[in-house]
Amino acid sequence: MTPSTTFSGRTLALFGLGGSGLATALSLQAGGARVVACDDNPERMAAAEAQGIATADLRGADWSGFAALVLAPGVPLTHPTPHWTVGLAQAAGVPVIGDIELFCRERAVRAPGAPFVAITGTNGKSTTTALIAHVLATAGLDVQMGGNIGTAILSLAPPAPERVHVVELSSFQIDLTPSLRPSLGVLLNLTPDHLDRHGDMARYAAIKERLVAGADHAVIGVDDDYTRAIADRRAGPLTRVHVGEGASEPGLLVRHGMLIDGRASPPVPVADLTGIASLRGAHNWQNAGIAYAVASALSLGPEAFAAALQSFPGLPHRMEEVGRRGGTLFINDSKATNADSTEKALSAFPRVHWILGGKPKEGGIDSLAPYFPRVAHAYLIGAASDAFAATLEGHAPFSRCGTLATAVAQAAEDAAREPDAVVLLSPACASYDQFRSFEDRGDQFRAMVRALPGLVATGG
Numbered sequence: 001m002t003p004s005t006t007f008s009g010r011t012l013a014l015f016g017l018g019g020s021g022l023a024t025a026l027s028l029q030a031g032g033a034r035v036v037a038c039d040d041n042p043e044r045m046a047a048a049e050a051q052g053i054a055t056a057d058l059r060g061a062d063w064s065g066f067a068a069l070v071l072a073p074g075v076p077l078t079h080p081t082p083h084w085t086v087g088l089a090q091a092a093g094v095p096v097i098g099d100i101e102l103f104c105r106e107r108a109v110r111a112p113g114a115p116f117v118a119i120t121g122t123n124g125k126s127t128t129t130a131l132i133a134h135v136l137a138t139a140g141l142d143v144q145m146g147g148n149i150g151t152a153i154l155s156l157a158p159p160a161p162e163r164v165h166v167v168e169l170s171s172f173q174i175d176l177t178p179s180l181r182p183s184l185g186v187l188l189n190l191t192p193d194h195l196d197r198h199g200d201m202a203r204y205a206a207i208k209e210r211l212v213a214g215a216d217h218a219v220i221g222v223d224d225d226y227t228r229a230i231a232d233r234r235a236g237p238l239t240r241v242h243v244g245e246g247a248s249e250p251g252l253l254v255r256h257g258m259l260i261d262g263r264a265s266p267p268v269p270v271a272d273l274t275g276i277a278s279l280r281g282a283h284n285w286q287n288a289g290i291a292y293a294v295a296s297a298l299s300l301g302p303e304a305f306a307a308a309l310q311s312f313p314g315l316p317h318r319m320e321e322v323g324r325r326g327g328t329l330f331i332n333d334s335k336a337t338n339a340d341s342t343e344k345a346l347s348a349f350p351r352v353h354w355i356l357g358g359k360p361k362e363g364g365i366d367s368l369a370p371y372f373p374r375v376a377h378a379y380l381i382g383a384a385s386d387a388f389a390a391t392l393e394g395h396a397p398f399s400r401c402g403t404l405a406t407a408v409a410q411a412a413e414d415a416a417r418e419p420d421a422v423v424l425l426s427p428a429c430a431s432y433d434q435f436r437s438f439e440d441r442g443d444q445f446r447a448m449v450r451a452l453p454g455l456v457a458t459g460g
Helices: 019-030 042-050 084-091 099-110 125-138 171-175 201-213 225-233 282-297 302-309 339-346 366-374 385-392 404-415 438-450
Strands: 011-015 034-038 069-071 116-120 142-147 163-168 184-187 217-221 238-243 252-255 258-261 268-272 320-325 328-332 352-357 375-381 398-402 421-425
Touching: 011 019, 011 084, 019 034, 019 042, 019 069, 019 099, 034 042, 069 084, 099 163, 099 171, 116 125, 116 201, 125 142, 125 163, 125 282, 125 302, 171 201, 184 201, 184 282, 201 217, 201 225, 217 225, 217 282, 238 282, 252 282, 258 282, 268 282, 268 302, 282 302, 320 438, 328 404, 328 438, 339 352, 339 366, 352 385, 352 404, 366 375, 366 385, 375 385, 375 404, 385 398, 398 404, 404 421, 404 438, 421 438
Parallel strands: 011 034, 011 069, 116 163, 116 184, 142 163, 184 217, 217 238, 238 252, 328 421, 352 375, 352 421, 375 398
Antiparallel strands: 252 258, 258 268, 320 328
């Protein structure tokens, strides 16, 4: 735990008692602050009270006595309308912050020069965060990984001069962190997302830009218009990462799967990414290029970096290699809950037996039409089946399977007739029509695949 001492002796309101909220309350108390916590869920209120955290209905509180409102990142700050606690705080002149802000303030007083790597973007944040942490830990550094990826930041060990914090940040978390000044700020990419919470794309992009604008050194993937513009506005030290042909200035480049350090003269090959199963596809090549930019900024050489890549296991449900049966490879990409994410998976294989469907999102799979020629067969599940069937009609063969179990069985049977086939679960949908979460969906897929006769497991 990192005790949050910068509010010692003062009283704070806290709303949201999920995992990060509970960790924040305990951190503040450990640092000498008084906390009055609240949540819409009575069970969470009771769980907090059981751990010695004072709770109350903040609607009736005297807000003049609060030094700050600590808001959980899942609670609306501005859109579609501010949460009622935000309105009460603003009316009383009370600042609204989040747990990342508390960490930043603690770092400023404990160890202001401590390495702090902050990663954001629309897609690939978790994989890149995990990859950076893996590479640095493999090199023997003291690494703490958390934030949006899982472990609440204040549950990690505190900042120290030789300790590296590698932290994934969502736009919600950035919005609650006015003093965000990482030593290394990473921006991967930007596509429209969470616009219901930010109003429009301009505001969403501006929030993401804050992470790299305030960093000592910025690392920016420049493969979309938004991030290129942000890189062009960057005034301080910057490393650009580009995947594909046509890079016009020095930076880190990935061409045909080869990671090249274009900052050197002549350019230096760093690693061949094409044979690394946990980093399939151009989107993962960008992740690797970003990771190398961070590693080299922390004085890790290309040989050590390339060696560490070989042992990176990847993350569950993100292009996860589940196993092989004969010549058939099974891939679990359950984390692909929208078409943009599924596009990355489809682009990684020349031909796929594609399992998709669930609770559909706006736009469906229309944007994936350029990849339909790669689809050997599509297996439709869940509530999106009829809409997806209409989109695929005349462009790719498909079957309405209804359930994941039926889809896995039929896809495995069909794929077995080909010498080198891929069965890909990349749903392009939310999971909530048939599963508790995308993790539940991916876990069930993995279990079904590994129950197939003759399957040789290759993942974790």
